[in-house]
Amino acid sequence: MIINEKMCVDAWKKALKYILDEGTDFTDTDDRQCREVLNFMVNIEQPEKDYDKLIYMMKQFEWIYPTSEELSAIIFNKEDLAIYEYSYGPRIFNFSGMKDQINDYVIPLLKNDPHSRRAVISLFNPSTDSDVLNKNVPSLMFIHFKIKNNELTCTCFIRSNDFFIGWPGNVYQIYLLQKYVADKLNIKTGALSTMSCSAHIFHEHFEHVEKLK
């Protein structure tokens, strides 16, 4: 299934409706009831228009949503804090304490070869994440950057994606990273796509999702 929209908010609402209407119910490992769609693709043509609006929309609910500053710090802070098993920033900018995947790989690669299809970064580390007892494994696994029509497009692969409360944060963060790379390449940002292996909504959030319609 592919959802295609110009703006983030429209894509989100359409995707949520699709999951509610077409998804199948299951109980996850924590005994929580979900409605799920597998292999769910959402393509946003102009994410720059409203990528931050989703975060503000989440603030209407009873949860504490990370602030935009926190979300930005999570993706850009390369310091490994002992309190976390992992965090996106160190995985992107200091993978295994060795590799800055953006500044030392993606940016030079796309500068040298704007047609490259190899500009992919991994947030998944099999040496630590492929562990039966480890439940703290990144949901966002890969991000692929590709220049098309002189715009930087970005596609990410998310293995498990809570589409109601997680996806807004994902889009916000990925767009920030997309913008960071685009600025370094002196080009504009293009489409942003998310490929969710399991796109789901928990049953207890259904009434909140309904309110969004």
Place this chain on the structure above:
Amino acid sequence: MRDTEEIILNVFKNHSTKELNTEFLAREIYPQEYSHIENLMRGTDKVHIHDAKRQKFQLHRKLLYYINKLIDSKIIKVAKIAEKGEKYFILQAGEGDTIIEKGYKKIVISKPALTSTHMDQYESKEVMKKYEEDSWINRFNSIMLECIKIPDIDRLYGLIIECFTNINDAVALNEFENILNISDDKALKDFINKIAKDTENSGKTISIIVNLSQTNNNIHEFIDYYAGVNPKKINIIFNLSNKDLQKHAKILEHIIEKFSDSKIKINFKNNDLSSAPYFKGRAGIYNFDEKDWNIYNMKFKGNVVCVSCSQSQVAININRFFEVYRTDTEFRQAILDAAKTLLMANTIQRRKSNEYFRNINNINYPNSADFYKFSRDYIRFWNYDWHKDITENHNLFELIQSTKELIDNFCYSEETIFKSCGVPIRFKIAFSSAFRNFDQKFMGERDYKKFTVNKVEDYYNIEIKDFLHIREKMFEIFDGGDRLRIFRKSDFIMADILHELGIILSAYKIPFFTYDFSGLKGTVKLTSFM
């Protein structure tokens, strides 16, 4: 720094997170003048009242002169302007220690993070309270040390002292028999003396957790010496199962004799019901989630020297709450607001973990992250059994239980949100009862029915059976642990107490209980046991 400025800063030092209005500051800084003005205001003479108002205005103006100087120096700032233009001031510095130097004078003000929280309205009405507010973010509440990973008693003592700088309540020594069995008499005595003194000086507590089935002969000497010293802030928790009662009857008799003579409470954890440790702090009981503990044993035991049990905690005074608020909806909202506050506290702890908990990270290196994996926050309830007849509390228990479900869902959602955003936080909230020592002033007196046992036959009394079944239910609701305190009165023979322990261990789902002999008169003679 001028004297008045210094006095003002000292007031802020004592209220480092609070917004203080001009009137409050004036009363603190010019107590005599203010008291004189208030006396005049209370009178009926219109001239005096008018004069008092004029003096009050002058006093405020004088104060504002110094306040403005501190504002110009960027030390304090206007927090808000209330109705009628009354100004509120707050320290301008961020969280942590701030050193203010002016001229030759220096003031250090410690300002914890989170100046404003979702709990504010409940705190101002004195129905909720953060535990040890000054350190409730930059200290954990309780930590457990794994004695199996510690080579000897000297190293254990060193680690306790290190941990004391990172906690504000309790350190548990798990599987202490690993140290007990290899230490000589003198070392054990020195250890008790030192930690007795340290706990007294620091106000912190230590729980020594002993698996009776794993101890050697050293336990006898240890018990004798401990009972002799009778340290008020050190507890021993005996882990045992029903079948241990017969097997270890002799040592149990010895413990009961010594502890009852010294009026020391004896704490038991039922291994048949819970494999996870239970221990006591000033704030209340702590434990680990049973499922978490199984994962810990399968995957992490042996990796770490210490494990965090509780990060931050708050208490709610239930009967006071329902004097101020009326409905169940308000109660649920209050607990949800407390949960939000705890989440915010955790967020700061995470952000500053390398600063606040550096030495803990070093102790567990290279498995530093494992320290935080099983930690929870606590919401504790005071006066939850405020109806004297506990059976009348049924509706309240149901309310607490349904609120727990709400909070569990909130925690799940927050974990999902943060995980989705690349921060795999652990955010779990445990419910438990509070001890009065959480904060004696806040808690006030507790009015409850003591569970008193005079003889073994009491356990066959219907009323007592009903009471114990209700306590079983409370243990189910309080996933953060609870404690049944049994006040044992009247003379007894040893077989009676062992029989009573057998009943509790085998017939009730009560994982943690305390025998309290403080009601016994005089010293129990050995002959009493025969």
